[in-house]
Amino acid sequence: MxxxxxxxxxxxxxxxVFLSITIFACLLRAILGPRFTDRIIAxxxxxxxxxxxxxxxxxxVGEDYLVDICLIYAIISFLSVVVLARSVIEQKHKSGGSNNINNNSHSADDLRSMIQQIWREPFNYIFEEQ
Amino acid sequence: MLRIIIAALLMLAGLFVLGVATIGIFRFSTMLNRIHIAAKCDTLGALLVLSSLIVLSGMTIFSLKLLLVIIFLWLSNPVSSHLVARAEVKTNPDLNKICDFMRFDEQGNLIKLNIKTDDEVSAS
Structure with missing residues (x-):
């Protein structure tokens, strides 16, 4: 024994170790996801x-007090999902049913222009529909 | 010794749920199905893993804090998944191809009933 x-x-x-491997797989879904709601749930x-x-x-490690971080992290992750989802709903509500986000964004063809677009307009990259 | 056996069983069940859910996230083709998977795996997987840690460490303040984390996760996950599904339905222009839906005006009266018949489903 x-x-x-x-x-x-x-x-x-x-x-x-197994949990960290599954975390990497979920990160893959956050990068690949065709819609922005994929990234929110990832x-x-x-x-x-x-x-x-x-x-x-x-x-x-043996230290018992490190579990306080988990309590605060649960609250923060819930808050982030609520803020992201509600901002999209309010924006859609204000523009009256039509999607005005794509008017100023340029779709990127190669990797360099995609990185430039992410650097200059991060909001448009996250919420643009493909 | 018995405590470690029970904790190992609970932990393996929790990791099984989490592993199958990560495979399922990649296999489903529709967005609404993926929201369903995310809600299931978060609540059940976290419950099993965290309760195995509670069993492993006995009756201390550590277990009480983990119980608080479990209660908060169970209260907040349905709300967040409902909000994400609502955001997705409002901004998706291709919702006709996935599911049938009805339209209501502000007072709750039915305007349009858009349910596909069997012929239309097999034709598309």
Whole structure:
């Protein structure tokens, strides 16, 4: 029968590694997603998985007070999703059903102009429909 | 020893839910389906993983804080997924091809009923 402490450490470290791999997969969806709501929910999922990861790490290190970060992070990720979704709904409501966001944005063909567009107009890049 | 076995079972179930959900995020083709997956995986996966940590560390203040995190996640996830679905429905011009919908005016009266029949679905 192996050592009890070793078993607990293997369990926690293995689950932390697996969680971080799934976080990378969700980041892929945030980059690839054709619509902007894909990116909003990817940010939400990454936030929830980070909460689980911080709790596991606080047990590995042995410091009990690090779980306060999880409490605040849950509130902040919920707030960010609410602010992003409501800003889009209010903007759509004001412009009366038609989408005025795309009037000033230029669709980017190659990588360099895409990076320039992200740097100069980040709001248009996030919310443009493809 | 029994405590570690129970915690390991709960943790493996939670990681299974989270892993299957990340595969499901890539496999579904419609946006509304992906919102459904995100809501399910967040609440159930976080519940199982965090409750295994509660079992593993006994009756301390650490477990109480984790219980507070679980309660807050269960209260806030339905609200955020509903808001994201609402934002998506209002700004998507191609909603005709995905689902059937009805239109209402401000007082709640039915203007237009747009439900596809079986012939139209098989033709598209």
């Amino acid at each position: 192996p050592d009890i402490n070793n078993l607990k450490n293997y369990l926690l470290i293995g689950s932390a 940010a939400n999922i990454i936030g929830t998985k980070t909460i689980a990861l911080i709790s596991i790490m606080s047990l590995i």
